[in-house]
Amino acid sequence: MVRVLIPSIAVAAAALGLAPPAAADESALLALQPQFAFLTTDQLLREGYWACRAAASGMGSSQIVPMVQQHLEHSGASLAVANRIVSTAIVHLDC
Template sequence: MRHLVVAAVTAGLMVALAAPAAATEEEYLRELQPRYAFLTAQELLIEGQRACAALSAGVLAPDAVKMVSADLGISTGAAMDIVSRANLRLC
């Protein structure tokens, strides 16, 4: 019986301490739209999702940044910010 109690407590702690659910598109946009008001929400989401797909396919982050920069015609710094936020919030 004691083993069951320990197992139940352990399971409860694992659930309580688990990482929060993946962030939402709204959080991603809330962080980026004020900085890049010249881009639409749709443009930011599409590029964020493309960056996630590229990263999950094994594309290196610098290459994903170049892709986003070329796609949107933006600076490397802005593209790096978008890829970084996408990786943190969308992927």
């Protein structure tokens, strides 16, 4: 029984380790564009990927959201806008 189980576990682990990474879905982030017309596509993507990197480095959304708002301050983005960008990015950009 053990002889059969160990190779099976090894094969499963190898398959998971060699699986291609999931692709980022920028379209979900860009779907926010009509709601936030005061932001450019570049701004949305830049802040989305920045939020993703920040989350991957261990920052929590309570830290990320105000920083995104600060990045977009000159555009008039509110905390609610920043929160929507961060949450959409974390879910759809495969952070």
